[in-house]
Amino acid sequence: MFITFEGIDCCGKTTQAKLLIEKLQSLNHSVLFLREPGGTTISEKIREVLLDKKNLKMIQVTELLLFSASRAQLVSEVIKPSLTQNKIVICDRYHDSTTAYQGYGRGLTLGAVKTINRVATTDVLPKKTFFIDITVKEMYDRRTANNQDIDRMEMSNEEFYNRVRNGYHELAKEEPERFVVIDGKQTIEAIHEEIWKMMESLLPMEET
Ligand code: TYD
Numbered sequence: 137m138f139i140t141f142e143g144i145d146c147c148g149k150t151t152q153a154k155l156l157i158e159k160l161q162s163l164n165h166s167v168l169f170l171r172e173p174g175g176t177t178i179s180e181k182i183r184e185v186l187l188d189k190k191n192l193k194m195i196q197v198t199e200l201l202l203f204s205a206s207r208a209q210l211v212s213e214v215i216k217p218s219l220t221q222n223k224i225v226i227c228d229r230y231h232d233s234t235t236a237y238q239g240y241g242r243g244l245t246l247g248a249v250k251t252i253n254r255v256a257t258t259d260v261l262p263k264k265t266f267f268i269d270i271t272v273k274e275m276y277d278r279r280t281a282n283n284q285d286i287d288r289m290e291m292s293n294e295e296f297y298n299r300v301r302n303g304y305h306e307l308a309k310e311e312p313e314r315f316v317v318i319d320g321k322q323t324i325e326a327i328h329e330e331i332w333k334m335m336e337s338l339l340p341m342e343e344t
Pocket of ligand 1: 144145146150171172173204228229230231233234235237238287
């Protein structure tokens with residue numbers, strides 16, 4: 137079973153993915169956790185190029201193709217073989233990030249982005265996607281509170297992030313069966329409960 141986590145930066149998806157994994161492992165499920173971009177030797181190298189603050193010359197199409205190249209490698213080397221072995225694969229960001237960030241955020245043609253997504257994923261698509269939604273203001277507040285170092289992507293402005301967030305909402309409307317939209321302002325425990333309820337309902341069918 138393939139599950140993804142999505143949302144704008146600082147939404148809490150990584151924390152939630154980790155909590156879900158702990159829970160699944162405590163019940164003896166075989167789980168694999170991945171993050172994008174990254175997850176293979178080649179994909180991690182592409183990640184460095186993508187997030188390096190020195191790469192200010194990077195044009196938007198290069199960005200789109202590099203995120204997609206990183207994903208294509210991850211799908212072929214790791215995701216597909218793991219799904220074949222019936223593992224639960226949990227990925228922190230996947231193709232929806234490309235639609236939201238490069239398509240809606242950067243303004244690249246959505247049709248082209250979706251075609252490239254299909255090429256990169258070879259139509260290996262998540263069964264459920266947890267979209268943890270916070271406002272852009274909340275994102276900035278959390279960033280300030282964490283006092284974290286920002287990467288090249290995070291140098292984008294407020295309008296960009298508003299478009300990205302709106303993009304996620306559009307995607308959730310397009311695929312309401314796959315998307316679970318979660319209010320990211322709730323407590324960590326409440327969000328985990330919501331995610332777990334959904335996961336529990338999927339597990340028996342998948343595992344028998
Ligand atoms: P990362 O440090 O992993 O951030 P996060 O914890 O928010 O996931 O950096 C990934 C950055 O790359 C993040 O700003 C989102 C962006 N991104 C895209 O723009 N397109 C993509 O397809 C993916 C996978 C990520």
